[in-house]
Amino acid sequence: MSEAKMKELRSDIEELNELLKQAKRKRAQDLLSLEIRKLETEWLNLKESAQSSQAGTSPAPSTAATSQPKRYQIKLNGYGWDQSDKYIKVFVTLKDVQSLPKEQVYCKLTDKSMELHVENLDNKDYLLVINKLLDSINVEESHWKQKTDMVVIFLAKARPNIKWSHMTELEKKFEDQRNSKLKPATPDMDKADPQESIMSLMKNMYETGDDEMKRMISKAWYEGQHKKKSDTLDL
Structure with a gap:
């Protein structure tokens, strides 16, 4: 089972x-x-x-085999963050982390990265790694605190009063790429042929518009083509 x-x-x-x-x-x-x-x-x-059940049904182990049970390392992915003028605050939730001695909860910091290590919490080690921070931090002025079921890391900004839009460079790059894909392309009116520019603009409006916009553009397109044919017949 x-x-x-x-x-x-x-x-x-x-x-x-x-x-x-x-x-x-x-x-x-x-x-x-x-x-x-x-x-x-x-x-x-x-x-x-x-x-443990298997050990209970087997012969009694020797003294050499009764060592501390193996600890497992769990890599953390989730965290919350906020900021003030001076600090980036990272919040990591771990049940009963406040019960550990301070030497078992520590951070390794560089000017562009942080690692949180939590050792032997219910016989497990936890690790959170955040690389390529959006901006530099002041390692000497950074610190961390154990609270009830949580660790809070205070990363001191190297440039106080500068607001971070994202936690990491990768997050910002991803957001910028997504926004650039969503941004409609605008034709260069100075260089392009006026008729070609209008057609390009109408095509972009049709592709990005709602159903009503598409219906209006289709109607205008049909009437324009019909008018061209009528003018040709008149000649």
């Missing part, structure tokens, strides 16, 4: 990870990451229970 349940959980975790890769909204990413962490914790608990 435990093996079937573990297999089912692993399939759910893999599918949620695929959805996380496709998610674009930050709130959706946070929700998916939280659910993945819950399922990973449940999977690990089942695995440990299964291992």
Whole structure:
């Protein structure tokens, strides 16, 4: 039963990870990451229970084999963030993290990256890595705090009072590319033939317009073509 349940959980975790890769909204990413962490914790608990059951039915282990159980590292993907004039504040949710000694919760910082390490929380190690921050940080003035079920990292801005639009360079690049694709192309009226520019503009309006706009453009196109044929016949 435990093996079937573990297999089912692993399939759910893999599918949620695929959805996380496709998610674009930050709130959706946070929700998916939280659910993945819950399922990973449940999977690990089942695995440990299964291992304990097997150990209970086997001969008593030797003294050398009764060492500390192996700890698993879990890489975190979800986090929240906010900012003030001086700090970028990163929020990482971890149940009971406030119970750990301070030396087991620490960050490794550079001017453009951060790593949060949480060691031996319920026999698991947690790691959050954020590379290529949007702007530089002041490592010396940065710090972190353990709170109830949460770690808050205060990344001191190297340039205070500068607002960050995104957390990382990659997020900003992705947003810029998406906006450039959505932005309609405008013809160069100075260089292009006037008739060609009008046709290009009408085509763009038709492709990006709603049903009513498309209907009006189609009607104008039909009437224009009909008028050309009439003028030719008159000649």
